[in-house]
Amino acid sequence: MKSISWTEKLYDYINNEEDARICKDIDExxxxxxxxxxxxxxxxxxxSKLGDTLSNPKTVLAWVMSYVNAPVYLISFIVPIxxxxxxxxxxIIASYIRTKEKRKWVYVIGAVLQFLSMVAIGMxxxxxxxxxxxxLIILFLITFSLSRGLCSVASKDVLGKTIPKGRRGRLKGYTVSVSGILVLVAGLYMMYQSKNGADSTFYSYTIFFASVMWLISALIYAGIKEFPGATSGGQNGWKEALARMDLLRTDMQFRRFIIARxxxxxxxxxxxxxVILAQRYLGKESYLLGLFIIANGLAAIISAPVWGRMADRSSKNVMGFAAIIASLLGVFMFCLVSFAPIAKNAYWLYPLxxxxxxxxxxxxxxxxxTYIVDMAHGNKRTDYVAVSxxxxxGILLITGGISAAASVVSTEGVILVLSLFGLAGSYISYTLPNVE
Structure with missing residues (x-):
């Protein structure tokens, strides 16, 4: 009789599998x-998520670029880029990946390139x-982003080949929760360090530490047991890429998902x-960066496992409900900052x-x-992810640039407009068919 390893016991426990293991949508x-x-x-x-958080363009990189006196217009573009x-x-990346029977190595290469790009930003x-x-930060951020694209497509495909449907959302939830705990520790350390005065050496070492996270991620990912998969449709990258854009015309469900997303x-x-509002009304003290990082970590710890379990039941409902929260928050913040001048100076408001x-x-x-992974099978999953x-x-680059320009006039106004778009996205998400 085969002995059961501790990984099998723990896997069965956290996924509530008491009898035969569920293996929907993957090979035996x-x-x-x-x-x-x-x-x-x-x-x-x-x-990798810890590395992402410690080099997040919304918080850490924006703070770093401001500290080294980079032009404001460059800071405005780091998130879209x-x-x-x-x-x-x-x-094009997907066309290359489709030629590979095993796709975990694409992720490993992408993670190593992210490590090197972030080391360069630290220098x-x-x-x-x-x-x-x-x-220079923009230049290396571009190489980082292109490398991240390799990991994005490959990781979803490997996930679909190795983890059964009904377990993927929960896995993502646990991942975000565990990384959130580590992020919380990092945020507390930043708040502690702020008492001693954070300088360029501290910020660069933070980025160096973040870079090492991708190297560790690559080494661990290389140990995944992945079986060879289909390699059809991987030739003539540009031609294949343009042909797959036709999915928008022929696949109504996918088209509606794109609109919602x-x-x-x-x-x-x-x-x-x-973050900009906090800097405007509270100043640019380094402890604020720590507070934002802690807030982000706590949010992940508390919410991710719940979202994961909900997504395994109905990922489209998770999209819709979460978007309602974000949108109503934006409307509330617009009203508070615009019509309650005393409240906008509260130090607890923006981290909360x-x-x-x-x-x-x-x-x-x-x-x-979870929705896009569960919506398709085999190489079609790679097509969905890549086209999406x-x-x-493209949309993000356009709207991000417009938002950056508009924020010069009214930061809170941008929050309001984006939040109204979010409400529309929530409605469309609810109307999508279930795929679980």
């Missing part, structure tokens, strides 16, 4: 390695200032404007709002990622 051969792969993916993603740079080329922070620092960008795009937004954004991300991210990347 892959089912045998599901527990091991489950925890390898969890650990790898935990480290970081996000869209990883999305726009994904149709820039340590040794340069002004416009030079700003442009575009409108749900409100939860991501409004985040830096909460960022905490609530973090809960909502966690739900939006987890819901739409390419289109969203």
């Amino acid at each position: 051969s892959a089912c045998e390695y599901t527990p091991k792969n489950y925890f390898l993916i969890l650990l790898s993603n935990t480290f 970081r996000e869209s740079g990883s999305m726009l080329p994904q149709l 820039v922070t340590l040794h340069t200032t002004g416009s030079t620092a700003g442009w 575009s409108l749900l960008l409100c939860s991501a795009l409004t985040a830096p404007f909460y 709002a960022f905490f609530i937004l973090g809960i909502a954004h966690s739900g939006v991300r987890l819901g739409r990622k 991210n390419t289109i969203i990347g």
